[in-house]
Amino acid sequence: MIQLNRFKTISSAVALSTMLVACASSGDSPTGTPSEVQEIQSQLLGDMPLPAASKIIGSDSLIIGRGDNWVGRVVLSGVQTPTDIYAFFQAEYPKAGWTTISAVKSKTSILVFTKGDRTSTVEVSDGSFGGPKSMITITASPKNANIVAPSKK
DSSP states (O other), X not given: OHHHHHHHHHHHHHHHHXXXXXXXXXXXXXXXXXXXXXXXXXXXXTTOOOOTTOEEBGGGOEEESOGGGOEEEEEEEESSOHHHHHHHHHHHHHHTTOEEEEEEXXXXXXXXXXXXXXXXEEEXXXXXXXXXXXXXXXXXXXXXXXXXXXXXX
């Protein structure tokens, strides 16, 4: 009787773990070899370099368009520390033609870049316990978007 109860408990735990892993991986980055993943991410995000081994979290991202003209938000998990990710963006975005407008290093770091008629904001923060080392959110939009201020009544 004790063996049967123990077996049921272990079986339930394994089944639950399997379902959680399946849910956690759905809607995330494309799969394949590192070069295939890099190619797909380049097609989606164009001239925006990404840290090595970072993965797009599809369920939290909203990418409208593709290539050098996409707008929206892409959320990535990073395997490097937030400090290393921050340094990556500071070094690599200017090499890709982006101009740094603002850079704030803190618990949640924010970098703002422009290139042509586009603006990109990069937010870097600590990852979760047992998860990725860092979380990265990149927001891209046209620089001179027509913004209508609310009218006073």
